[in-house]
Amino acid sequence: MFEQLGLIGCGLMGGSFALALKRAKLVKRVVGYSKSPSTTERARQLGVIDVAAPSALLAVSGSDLVLLAVPVVASEATFKAIRHGISSDTLVMDVGSTKGDVIEAARNGLQDQFAHFVPAHPIAGKEVSGIEHAEASLYTGRKVVLTPVKATLRSNVQRASQIWSGIGAHVVTMAPEEHDGAFAAVSHLPHLLAFAYINALIAQPQGDQFLRLAGPGFRDFSRIAAGDPVMWRDVLLANREQVLLQSQAFRKALLDLEALMTAVDAQALEHSIAAASKARTAWQPNTDAPQDS
Amino acid sequence: MFEQLGLIGCGLMGGSFALALKRAKLVKRVVGYSKSPSTTERARQLGVIDVAAPSALLAVSGSDLVLLAVPVVASEATFKAIRHGISSDTLVMDVGSTKGDVIEAARNGLQDQFAHFVPAHPIAGKEVSGIEHAEASLYTGRKVVLTPVKATLRSNVQRASQIWSGIGAHVVTMAPEEHDGAFAAVSHLPHLLAFAYINALIAQPQGDQFLRLAGPGFRDFSRIAAGDPVMWRDVLLANREQVLLQSQAFRKALLDLEALMTAVDAQALEHSIAAASKARTAWQPNTDAPQDS
Known part of the structure; x- marks a missing residue:
């Protein structure tokens, strides 16, 4: 008390x-x-x-x-x-x-x-x-x-x-460094990606029309793009080195998927999507009981 | 009937x-x-x-x-x-x-x-x-x-x-082309990004540890990465030209944000995030009544 x-x-x-x-x-x-x-x-x-x-x-x-x-x-x-x-x-x-x-x-x-x-x-x-x-x-x-x-x-x-x-x-x-690396990966990068995604959409002449067709997948994926601009400006700048590293890794993974699409390599594309789908399906919030102190 | x-x-x-x-x-x-x-x-x-x-x-x-x-x-x-x-x-x-x-x-x-x-x-x-x-x-x-x-x-x-x-x-x-362009933007690209994001995470040695720390932002952002691999393989291949165009536009927007972070340009970064945040906050599902037939 x-x-x-x-x-x-x-x-x-x-x-x-x-x-x-x-x-x-x-x-x-x-x-x-x-x-x-x-x-x-x-x-x-x-x-x-x-x-x-x-x-x-x-x-x-x-x-x-x-x-x-x-x-x-x-x-x-x-x-x-x-x-x-x-x-x-x-x-x-x-x-x-x-x-x-x-x-x-x-x-x-x-x-x-x-x-x-x-x-x-x-x-x-x-x-x-x-x-x-x-x-x-x-x-x-x-x-x-x-x-x-x-x-x-x-x-x-x-x-x-x-x-x-x-x-x-x-x-x-x-450790603080460990924290900042992990949160760059699971929080700060997703926010950066969501901001970039919405910016790319609204930069297109048909952006408004596209947005009217968006469904539940869009809703959840982009929810965090509604975050507070000042707070997220500060977070992204404060942790920019880690976030930039994560963003690079992300861009590499994106280019890999794009290459499989361009090559119409159905098998490898399915394999890559399946890896992501499996990992995301296995993920459970708050399952780190052994880590709790 | x-x-x-x-x-x-x-x-x-x-x-x-x-x-x-x-x-x-x-x-x-x-x-x-x-x-x-x-x-x-x-x-x-x-x-x-x-x-x-x-x-x-x-x-x-x-x-x-x-x-x-x-x-x-x-x-x-x-x-x-x-x-x-x-x-x-x-x-x-x-x-x-x-x-x-x-x-x-x-x-x-x-x-x-x-x-x-x-x-x-x-x-x-x-x-x-x-x-x-x-x-x-x-x-x-x-x-x-x-x-x-x-x-x-x-x-x-x-x-x-x-x-x-x-x-x-x-x-x-x-029109079909209009449909495929719009859904590349508001559905297929978000799925591609979510798959790439999870793939980038799990490719890292600390990926599992990172995932244990993920919270509600991650949960919503990555939900669509759990999609069916065969179905999404087919969708991404069937609409690959439009999806690749949208992915290019997205990567440009991401690199723009990265550049602002690297330059520590707080004002422009806030401005860019604010544009995304405003657009996402204004978005409402199912508000296209005038388009309904």
Whole structure:
């Protein structure tokens, strides 16, 4: 049980975390801060936070648990702003989709308090954002990846793991580089491909006409192209090296399939599609129980 | 009201059509034929068809409505086999995802009976196939594209339109080339990309590990990669020219995004993602009411 959660960034991710902790009775009080005072006030009105703080530092002061749920590019400035509010028993976490860059920002921003920070990436979200869409169950049954480094306090990693487990999430621990490579492959690249796909469609004169004929396959395949442009700009730039490597590998696989089509090599084409189909059919969400910590 | 539906191919698509016609009381009797006698028998046991025919020709004889729901590559042989069972009041349709090649197969196979054939593509399906998954509502609320050509009997186009409307589908009419271009863009290319994406993943040593971390974005984006390899091999080959054109356009859009990432051009990258996000957010399934016929 924590005395006080200091929530920096009262949006979908942060608000859902606060609601989940409250529901699980893991926190007594939530003090929130958002860059926009009207957002903070709205979060208070909705009961997501109990107290609206006028600054990030004041939200952190007296909090034994701090969650940064701000755009990844705002990380370093936010860490700097809260550094002096961190005490010996404070656990600081984030919710960013990329970890290498946030850890770098934390090193620079938190400096001698860096050991208190446990990098966290809950694999959850919605196509909509904002405090209005926050819900206590957003993280239930979802994976949360923790990427502690050498300097991270072991006791804080343990506490972080307990909190996420306590709100129903499955905790996985890995190295930051490993995380960023894996998420380039299973999340960032699919988003890049979905954006490119829609851009290629709408660049064609008949694009609108094509879109009117699209069915359920299109709907699911392209859903992630509706993601937030600022957030995805930041993710793709923060993890660009890994994403570009994955994109290259993808283009190679695409050219291989194109070559089989051009050659009308039915057997090899079927073989290649069958490999993909088999792997995708075998895939199950949340089957990594042995990896859970 | 039709006297008799001759169903060639008792699978998901054909079986669902038979069930839908029965539910809407648009047909008195369904005579079915599948290449495998056990499938035909199963369809009869499930009540999808009333009578099991020992050949395609016998299923068609005496039927005023015929639906070919066979793999696209089997079209020409099937048309040939049923040609002599077609009478002056028979309406023949198919359910293929590509139209140019099926029309060609019908010309060759049906010869002087070609005018009876109304090419149809219902935009519906499931990741699973087989008669066991057939359901009367598969086509409800879905689009069906009819692609008649000059030689097609106008009266049959009208009857075809009425049947599909009668089972709750939205009928759209267009030229075969227009159809094949549009579906290369909104269906065949996404499948090709999803297959290539999974292939690129599993070709990596850490592929399995990556897959265990995949979340809901991956789930939806890659769902269509689980499609039937034989069917998609045939679709991609049948429509390969259009699909290859769309794939080229896609690769250009992908390289454009990659270039913005490499240059760390945050503004242009956001702009490009925003265009895709806006278009995808604005997209609504089944909003083409003005196109319905």
